[in-house]
Amino acid sequence: MTHEHPRTVGDLIAALSGYDPATPLRVAAQPGYPMEHMLARVVCTPDDAESWGIRPIDSPVVWLGTGEQVGYLPAIAADALGRSA
Template identity: 60%
Template sequence: MGIETVGDLLAALEDYDHDTPIRWAAQPAWPFEYSIGAVVETPADAEGDGTPPTEEPVVWLVEGEQVGYLPGSAADAVGWSR
């Protein structure tokens, strides 16, 4: 199913050098690359009104700046034809 949890993401990244740049690939039909602007978490009580939570907390990877078009090699690696 893919990367669904923080643990899944950490496991997916564990073999990469910690100094390697990281980017976000988006829009398969017109692929762009973005930096990651922030990592934030919404609490289980995301509405802040004290009602019982309906979901677990969620960690969000926030789109940063558009770096440029996704390189062809990256599009090939994720299976997006250009």
């Protein structure tokens, strides 16, 4: 099962809904030098940011932050993502 370019929280939830909730979650980064990272945080701006007294005018955006680097992206994952390992 693959999902191309989830652009909204709903798209991401739909993309993840077909997988066992206990499955480990990783982020594949750096296409030319593929590495795998843990997911660090999930935040929403402007809600989760300090406003410093300024009223936010931007639309909300949910951010998935990369965490600790786990290692090289396994070749099978690079292949499934359409990247060269």
